[in-house]
Amino acid sequence: MIYVRREKLKFILMVAAFMISMGLVFKLLQINPEVSLSNLIERSVDEMHLVPSKPDVGKKMMEIKPNVPKAKCGLAKPCPADGLAFKMYSGATNIVGPQICFDGKMLIQKETRGNWLGINIAVINEETGEHVKTGSFNMWTGKVEELIEFLKSIEDGSFVLITTFDDPYTKLNDEARTLLAELGSAFISKIGFRDNWIFVGGKNTLARVYFEQHMKNDRDTNKYDGWPEMIEMEGRIPRLR
Template sequence: MIYIRRVGPLVLHKRHRDKKKVRFIFMVAALIISISLVLKLLQMDPELTLSNLVERSVEGAASFEQKTNSYKGDGPKGKCGLPKPCPGNDYAFKMYSGATNIIGPRICFDGKMIIEGDKRGNRQGMNIAVFSEKTGELVNTGSFNMWNGKVEDLIEFLKSVENGSLVLIATFDDPATKLNDEARTLIAELGSSYISKLKFRDNWLFVGGKKTITQVTFEQHMKNDRETNKYETWPEMIEMEGCIPRID
């Protein structure tokens, strides 16, 4: 019995050491692979930092979960994931202004996802959805790159909006570099009070209309400021939700 008591623990201890050694090898291999991937990402985007990357990963996961659990239409909550249904038959909306140049913008209207964040680099600038105030029917959508696109395309789109239309706008990355006075004036006529102040990489959400009966306006603006930005050269993502009265 003395022999068994001495050898048993020695054998178990050796096996334990072997398991720890294998586990250590796997951990080192995983660490090397992770570091390689991070270095590649940092090389692809010079403005990206390690802390920035971690925050984006966390927010990306949260965004995916939010996308999965929200915008399911009618249910115990309101349409578009609102905490409660809109009164009567009013239109529900929920919007996001994209985070950095990674997570794209979103516009949900009356339970339907109209504009959804795409992969990196898409939907830069102004993202616009136009609806009929009377029926809530989607009339038109447009995405206009305000960094290296043509502001004339945005102006033509805004001029094509008919009276009695609701207009929802969500920005992504840079919404203002190519904006000129004519474009800003056309958006101001829809009810915006912030459009004259919109600058490079500001985040901005807007709900207004062209000669609508309800004349509702919702607006949020997040200034791009390195001292307060969440993502160094970008402000944090903003969201806005609410109800738009439906006319009889």
């Protein structure tokens, strides 16, 4: 008997709530004629769609990522508008070749065995930021005269990016060292047999830019048998226009 009374009470309360709700709706329609019953229903449906639901188990929530420009040459973050990115690697032993990336372009591609042995030079026009030429000079079996001729041909207002592979030393002479020092190298006089060396400098450029690393071939500290550890370097060169 008590259960039946409770059910009747629930029914009466539900009817009363419905009547009150309908009364409020009709009163709202009288106050604002622009509001229609269909609009109210559509709004209610839209609000229902806005209620977040729990993701299904095992599914990842989609993330909206900002449209961030990708950094060139694999740098951690993009260069500012007035900069040109570069990233360089020396070779590793006589197996893995060197690499030079400049402004998103691979000027010297890392290869294995035989290619890019010795001293490798990429020349960049400072005014335009364009790649002018690339030279590779074997300092074990090649001719140092070819390196000297290339260095003398570099025009004023040029940046140079230099990396080594295997041996940069054996055929290197004083004239070649002097020309490389004039480009801004501080370590060229210390380069020895199978040393690793990477360098960024320039010939009479408006922006004085110098980056350099040198890893000595030392049996006590070498990572490999007969060769030092590969070295890498990254940065940016000012853009003139």
